[in-house]
Amino acid sequence: MTTIPVSWYLIVSALLFTIGTIGVLVRRNPLIIFMSIELMLNAVNLAFVTLSSYLDSADGQIFVFIVLTVAAAEVVVGLAIIVSIFRTRRNIDVDEMNLLRG
Amino acid sequence: MSGPALIISFFVLAVASVASALGVILFRNAVYSALSLILTLLFLAMFYLQLGAMFIAIVQILIYAGAIMVLFLFVVTMLAADPRDPDLQDRLPWQRGVAAVLGLVLVGALSYLLLSGTPLNEAARAHGSEALSQVVAQQGNIQAFGQALFHGFSFAFEVTSLVIVVAILGALVLGRKA
Incomplete structure (x- = not known):
């Protein structure tokens, strides 16, 4: 169906995943760390869809569907945690969050 | 779409998605990062269309670029009232260089594995009905x-x-x- 080699898509996916990893390592705003995690999830989704199309099977697309749901749940809980940390600490810098208690 | 048009559209999408993904981690302002992430998600939806996964592409736009990113933007605008940017004073300045080196190692290892790994077995393909x-x-x-x-x-x-x-x-x- 497609004439593009499957490894090209996978390399784009690897690049996006690496950019997400560097974002998690470098940035200290938890919101941007969250966005980087979303980027990594999406890079994996691209690999799933690529292999689903290459193997001519719908399974990869279903994994993407499940990952999407889990990502939505993760964002809801994570953003709620960030908002409640902001309420108690008045600032959001991950380097200053070194205690598990409020 | 086939042949050169497909390859050109692949490269345009690849460059655009990687550039907007870099925008997510390079912009200082969190709102710009969020908008850049929305762009990345839209480009990925176009990749999915190119790969023939229409339902996933539409769900990507509706749920990811729509619902999840709106939630993100709400929280970003809610918390942006903090006047001092947490990225201005860096306690561990050396970690940027380390992160860049580790990122290069990661992308090198992933690309090496993806290019040199065992080709997917033809038997793994689904057949018939x-x-x-x-x-x-x-x-x-x-x-x-x-x-x-x-x-x-x-x-x-x-x-x-x-x-x-x-x-x-x-x-x-x-x-x-x-």
Whole structure:
């Protein structure tokens, strides 16, 4: 169906995943760390869809569907945690969050 | 679409998605990062269209670029009142260089593995009535997806609803006034 080699898509996916990893390592705003995690999830989704199309099977697309749901749940809980940390600490810098208690 | 047009569109999408992904981690302003992430998600949806996964592309735009990113933007605008940018004073300045080196190692290792790994076994391909392209040709794209979801993965689909309920309850508990 497609004439593009499957490894090209996978390399784009690897690049996006690496950019997400560097974002998690470098940035200290938890919101941007969250966005980087979303980027990594999406890079994996691209690999799933690529292999689903290459193997001519719908399974990869279903994994993407499940990952999407889990990502939505993760964002809801994570953003709620960030908002409640902001309420108690008045600032959001991950380097200053070194205690598990409020 | 086939031949050169497909390859040109692949490269345009690849460059655009990687550039907008770099924007996510390079912009100082969190709102710009969020908008850049929305762009990345839209480009990925176009990749999915190119790969023939129409339902996933539409869900990507509706749920990711629509719902999830709106939630992100709400929280970013809510918390942006903090005058001092947390990225201005860096306690561990050396970690940027380390992160860049580790990132290069990661992308090198992933690319090496993807390019030199064992080629996918032809036997792993679905054949006959199992093949996705067959079902798509006979019944359509979304029907093929729904059939695969409800015939093979109905339990996972039901568990998904449990995950969402737990997330809603968690957000309620965390959002309560303490």
